[in-house]
Amino acid sequence: xxxxxxxxxxxxxxxxxxxxxxxxxxxxxxxxxxxxxxxxxxxxxxxxxxxxxxxxxxxxxxxxxxxxxxxxxxxxxxxxxxxxxxxxxxxxxxxxxxxxxxxxxxxxxxxxxxxxxxxxxxxxxxxxxxxxxxxxxxxxxxxxxxxxxxxxxxxxxxxxxxxxxxxxxxxxxxxxxxxxxxxxxxxxxxxxxxxxxxxxxxxxxxxxxxxxxxxxxxxxxxxxxxxxxxxxxxxxxxxxxxxxxxxxxxxxxxxxxxxxxxxxxxxxxxxxxxxxxxxxxxxxxxxxxxxxxxxxxxxxxxxxxxxxxxxxxxxxxxxxxxxxxxxxxxxxxxxxxxxxxxxxxxxxxxxxxxxxxxxxxxxxxxxxxxxxxxxxxxxxxxxxxxxxxxxxxxxxxxxxxxxxxxxxxxxxxxxxxxxxxxxxxxxxxxxxxxxxxxxxxxxxxxxxxxxxxx
Ligand SMILES: Nc1nc2c(ncn2[C@@H]2O[C@H](COP(=O)(O)OP(=O)(O)OP(=O)(O)O)[C@@H](O)[C@H]2O)c(=O)[nH]1
Ligand SMILES: [Mg+2]
Numbered sequence: 001x002x003x004x005x006x007x008x009x010x011x012x013x014x015x016x017x018x019x020x021x022x023x024x025x026x027x028x029x030x031x032x033x034x035x036x037x038x039x040x041x042x043x044x045x046x047x048x049x050x051x052x053x054x055x056x057x058x059x060x061x062x063x064x065x066x067x068x069x070x071x072x073x074x075x076x077x078x079x080x081x082x083x084x085x086x087x088x089x090x091x092x093x094x095x096x097x098x099x100x101x102x103x104x105x106x107x108x109x110x111x112x113x114x115x116x117x118x119x120x121x122x123x124x125x126x127x128x129x130x131x132x133x134x135x136x137x138x139x140x141x142x143x144x145x146x147x148x149x150x151x152x153x154x155x156x157x158x159x160x161x162x163x164x165x166x167x168x169x170x171x172x173x174x175x176x177x178x179x180x181x182x183x184x185x186x187x188x189x190x191x192x193x194x195x196x197x198x199x200x201x202x203x204x205x206x207x208x209x210x211x212x213x214x215x216x217x218x219x220x221x222x223x224x225x226x227x228x229x230x231x232x233x234x235x236x237x238x239x240x241x242x243x244x245x246x247x248x249x250x251x252x253x254x255x256x257x258x259x260x261x262x263x264x265x266x267x268x269x270x271x272x273x274x275x276x277x278x279x280x281x282x283x284x285x286x287x288x289x290x291x292x293x294x295x296x297x298x299x300x301x302x303x304x305x306x307x308x309x310x311x312x313x314x315x316x317x318x319x320x321x322x323x324x325x326x327x328x329x330x331x332x333x334x335x336x337x338x339x340x341x342x343x344x345x346x347x348x349x350x351x352x353x354x355x356x357x358x359x360x361x362x363x364x365x366x367x368x369x370x371x372x373x374x375x376x377x378x379x380x381x382x383x384x385x386x387x388x389x390x391x392x393x394x395x396x397x398x399x400x401x402x403x404x405x406x407x408x409x410x411x412x413x414x415x416x417x418x419x420x421x422x423x424x425x426x427x428x429x430x431x432x433x434x435x436x437x438x439x440x441x442x443x444x445x446x447x448x449x450x451x452x453x454x
């Protein structure tokens with residue numbers, strides 16, 4: 001869906017802001033120039049059009065045929081001191097789907113239009129309440145289902161992400177203007193824009209863009225779960241461990257070596273962090289085609305994981321061999337590797353500093369492992385604010401390319417015209433990130449993902 005915000009911003013919009021279905025309370029929200037007037041038309045009590053901002057009023061909402069529908073509380077927020085910076089009215093009803101549907105229809109009849117998904121937040125953005133990365137953070141905040149994702153969204157909502165770039169962008173704008181002025185004096189061969197200062201600024205912007213982009217993997221992992229793979233030889237108890245961590249009988253467990261063939265994936269939250277856990281086929285040389293494919297897939301997951309859990313049964317695989325196998329796995333250079341000696345109830349191992357010993361089958365709590373997992377997650381937190389979604393990562397990539405082009409233009413002493421062009425493109429890329437430069441298409445893609453009423 002494409003937005004044409006300019007056409008629609010004069011509309012007064014209405015939507016249910018609480019989840020559909022039965023609830024103690026259901027909130028219907030109005031925003032726009034006619035918000036108070038529309039609400040007042042359906043409200044018996046104080047004349048809402050005569051009340052001060054930031055006040056609440058108890059009264060009756062009048063339904064079809066002038067019949068009272070429900071006793072409600074109306075909260076008034078006059079723009080710009082509201083979420084959308086427009087006049088906003090929030091009506092709290094008893095949470096009956098019948099009442100709420102009827103009320104919505106009544107408010108539409110009284111002059112409001114049903115809101116599109118994310119339209120309240122779109123307006124807040126268009127009215128300058130926050131930049132685009134903050135608007136996106138509102139959606140992330142609502143979707144956050146663990147403490148780490150919540151913290152990340154909150155950082156973005158506070159504006160940490162856009163602000164640093166906005167500051168750099170406005171300095172670059174000044175330089176771009178100076179370079180363009182030079183073009184007007186091309187004959188006279190003057191330089192208004194100090195090239196070494198410009199270079200330092202571009203270097204700083206590039207460093208910031210790269211830092212934000214580098215954190216994307218971590219930011220994304222915190223949102224969707226830290227990719228954690230369980231590997232080891234067949235029968236080591238990998239699937240048993242997965243089931244225990246998930247608290248669910250997700251994977252088939254059997255004494256037959258080679259039970260798991262495909263990757264089994266699910267996520268769980270531990271200590272406020274989400275882990276995306278993958279159980280894999282046991283690693284061994286095999287002539288069985290299907291099992292060999294399973295092993296190939298296991299190694300594929302190892303290559304993508306931030307955390308590799310190597311499970312072994314000391315009775316089947318001596319410690320030194322397990323250590324070696326773990327070290328030889330094709331994991332990412334910064335992936336964290338943990339060695340887990342399983343089946344301690346039947347094949348006990350003496351304590352070793354690099355080994356977590358447990359019995360996935362017997363232990364009431366998997367304490368040493370859960371402690372290690374939480375510790376890892378804490379250390380995994382990216383420093384400062386980082387890119388959190390694919391759009392940010394893509395746009396940051398383009399910013400970096402454009403800034404590198406500016407750097408190159410400066411190094412090569414290219415003409416003012418070319419430099420000005422590169423600068424303009426770099427500015428456009430940064431502006432796209434913060435929303436200073438935005439197209440309806442971008443806005444549609446972002447706000448279309450919101451729920452209605454936000
Ligand atoms: N005694 C004991 N048995 C265990 C423990 N963990 C797993 N087992 C048993 O070991 C056998 C293999 O367990 P699985 O979880 O299927 O092993 P796996 O590593 O997933 O095996 P594959 O899928 O074949 O690679 C099953 O019979 C489990 O019940 C444990 O801590 N103690
Ligand atoms: Mg298995």
